[in-house]
Amino acid sequence: MEEPRLHRDGTRIVSQTESIKALTHPxxxxxxxxxxxxDELTATQCAEATGESVASCSFHLRQLAKYGYLERGEARxxxxxxxxxxxxGITLDAEPADREAFAAVVAAGSAFLNDAVERLNAWYAQAADDDPEWTxxxxxxxxxxxxxxxxxxxxGDRISAxxxxxxxxxxxxxxRPEGARHVRMLAATWTDPQS
Structure with missing residues (x-):
């Protein structure tokens, strides 16, 4: 596992290829x-929250710990x-010239993006039934x-600020102020390859 480095916004910089690859699974x-x-959660609690099996969650929790994304909590x-x-948070960092590491960044970024889009679509599906103030x-x-x-x-720095x-x-x-909800935000900038 690589030594932790911090980005200027306080996120952990991950640049080692294998550590990046660990984030490519949904x-x-x-x-x-x-x-x-x-929160501290067991594999059983993770399975209940995700709908996956305990065995699958246990395996993936161990992989995340192997690369420093999780650690064991206090035994209960x-x-x-x-x-x-x-x-x-996590900032993935790989030079485009390092094709393997950069491909891992792309795969991990796609996994994070797909998760965010799934959550946004789930919100769209129920937004009409939500409190209009929130909608x-x-x-x-x-x-x-x-x-x-x-x-x-x-x-990017201004959005972080x-x-x-x-x-x-x-x-x-x-x-958390009274009445606050868990809110998600997706922001991305990229150059248009067709311009």
């Missing part, structure tokens, strides 16, 4: 998400729970523009 993406709130009698590594507060935007690499990096005040609310429920 169940592993869902498992990592379960631990974002600081015979139960052996897992917990997240208390990181703000109207939700936003989906798509835009195009011309920018330099420096401007794209600055935009906008979400900064909300980050501690996962770990400390007492910081």
């Amino acid at each position: 169940l592993r993406i869902r498992l990592i998400d379960l631990f974002r709130g600081g 009698g015979r139960e052996r729970p897992w917990r997240g590594m208390r990181e703000r 109207k507060a939700s936003t989906q935007r798509f835009t195009t523009f011309w920018a330099t690499p420096e401007e794209m990096r600055e935009l 906008l979400t900064e005040p909300f980050q501690g609310r996962f770990e400390d429920p007492s910081t």
